Amino acid sequence: MCAICELKIEFNIGHPLALSVAVATRAAIDAGTLPESLVDGALSNVKMRMAAIDALKGLTARLEASKSASELQALPDFYVLLIEIGTWGFFHATENGFDPDITPEAPDVTSDNQADRDIVFVTSETTLRAVLDGRLSIDTAFAGDLVMLDAGAEHTAQLRAVLNDALPAEGSDASVWDDVPVQKIA
Structure with missing residues (x-):
């Protein structure tokens, strides 16, 4: 799995695209494209x-199941x-898949020069879950600004191709991924 980062807590890092994604997510929820995520209580x-x-x-x-170790690397x-809650993941591939133990530096998300910024996907858990479940295609998510990628053209093309291979198309039979664990949190 990827390294789950505590960047928001330690570094108070957001991303300039987060507001745009939040607005698009709210609009998709209001339109019924995405489900409302209601979590109450202490x-x-x-x-x-x-x-x-x-x-x-x-x-x-999904990424690890769709590509060989050398392709991931x-x-x-x-x-x-x-x-939703500022949860970061950091994806660094090794010969055994993504390294869950790596401790990354805080990402550079504000440099004017794209080459100096770190590559960041910005989305919501609600959108990611809909894509993982096959209720929304990754292409539809990108087209609706539900997922935004802060990367140069070469890396964007490379990562989009991997996502298209790893994630089921909207309305497709997501059962091909039944052996890949995706847990639900109640």
Whole structure:
């Protein structure tokens, strides 16, 4: 699995694209494209954090199942930010899959020069879960600004191709991924 980062807590890092993704997510929820994520009670933040971590684990499993170790290692390192509670994942591939124990530096998300910024996917746990479940295609998510990628053209093309291979198309039979664990948080 990927390394789950405590960057928001330690470094107070957000991302400039987070607001755009949040607005698009709210619009998709209001339109019925995405489900409302209702978490109440004293442990709501803990539940939201656990759901975000679970979604990142699901993404990791899908990526690792869809590509060989050498194909994964050809990918650049990248971060994923799930905006609801500011949960970060860091994806660094090794010959055994993504390294769960790596402790990354805080990502550079503000440099004017794209080459100096770290690669970051910005999305919501709600969107990621819908994509993992096959209710929403990754292409539809990108087209609706439900997922945004802060990367140069070469890395964008490379990562989009991997996501298209790893994630089921909207309305497709997601059962092909039944052997890849994606846990639900109640």
